[in-house]
Amino acid sequence: MTTSLTDLGILLVEPSQMQAHVVTRMLENQGVRRIAVVTAGAAALDSLRGGGGEGLVVISSMYLPDMAGTDLVTAMRADPDLESIPFILVSSETRPQVLEPVRQSGACSIVAKPFTEQQLSRALYAAADYLNPPEDIDVADIEGLRVLVVDDSIASRHHLRRLLEELGIERITECVDGKQAVGVLQESMFDLVITDYNMPEMDGRELTEYIRTQSWQAEVPVLMVTSEQNMGRLAAVERAGVSAICDKPFEASSIRRLISDALRR
Template identity: 80%
Template sequence: MSLTTSLADLSVLLVEPSSMQAHLVQRMLEHQGVGKVTVVDTAKAALAALRAQYDNMVVISSLYLPDLPGTELVAAMRAEAELESVPFILVSSETRPQVLEPVRQSGACSIVAKPFNEQQLSRALYAAADYLNPPQDIDVAEIENLRVLIVDDSLASRRHLHRLLTELGIERITEAADGKEAVSLLEQAMVDLVITDYNMPEMDGRELVEYIRTQSWQADVPILMVTSEQNMGRLAAVERAGVSAICDKPFEAGSIRRLITDSLTR
């Protein structure tokens, strides 16, 4: 993993109502060398702290908070222009997909499952650091004219991907809210890369991949699927349809960069 930011440069806002859990996580963060740790116990306090200081800030939040669930905290962050790019790490023992889905779709950096160890927390922190200051591991000259189509019904996910691509030097980015809109755009203009979600209205990711591979005049375009879908049968069907690569949500910024690099060299 290529890193450009030391954990000592990070400030962590820990949102945890349990004093015992907060103390445990704070000790792990200090052991990892995190420069500054601020602890609050409500979503309201977290938003107030972020509005006062958000530079180089990473939020680590529990799912269940006294005033708002962590899913609504991250949604509130993504709704504010200054906070929408702040990395968010959820720490939770929750496993139900329907509960975690809003976090996956929000552009969260990581979901760390309880109980967790210091190594797992460290990986999430480095992913956040990588998101804040991406390494220049792609030849800018090679991608400056890359035309990318992002297809996702989640506005937060599209914004998250758009920011990552922009920081890589990619400026020619088009967005679609579902597969049907993507088909219309693909009929009108050529693209060099499609990044799509799986679960979408009108036309889902599998149907979009099948359309591109069998009916589009751009049948050979690389297609990356970034999805929270866990059904292995559905994902296998997508692979058979001809997707170039699949990446889980939430994803690490470095993973997307590697997939883009791979797609350019095929």
């Protein structure tokens, strides 16, 4: 990992005093010393806009008195000053339709209640790695790479763009779905395609099939970053010829490794 947890500042958004005490104690055991606690989403946004210093991470419960955790992360991603702050959701919620906005937001982690200190620690290290990317990646001429990012979620595209730019990749093109990507692929050459699965007009599987069977760039690596959990659909994606699959939310180190591996192949 690239930084110590002692460098992190935590804004804990938790309405339950007992739960806040438990999480605070776990954080202190991990060496975190800068911990602020608020009980509602509006208070969290006010605190964030007031400035929380370097290395700030938000840990939020799903159900807050004035909004849901999904609303909080959506508001953060819509604010240019807050959009890059790592967000960790702590919740017992399991319904995919409820968690989907968090997965699409570029959240670092979703920690399921009840959780252990080790599980929280892993989420913290993922946030620390996101805040402090490595200086380089073991791929030659990274600055010249041409990357196509295809995702209907603007928050997900921004999240991926930030990770790519921190690796030194500057030539990034964004598309909102597979249909738009097909038009772009017909006109421009790319070294890597990163795509979501679930998108309108043309999904990630259909886009991958097009690339492998109809595109003049049939050999380009295709990395799928998705919240899809259906194993049958994911198997169909693999058969379509995707180079690698990464779950949402993903750890920054994982996406960097997959990008490196895909490009080497």
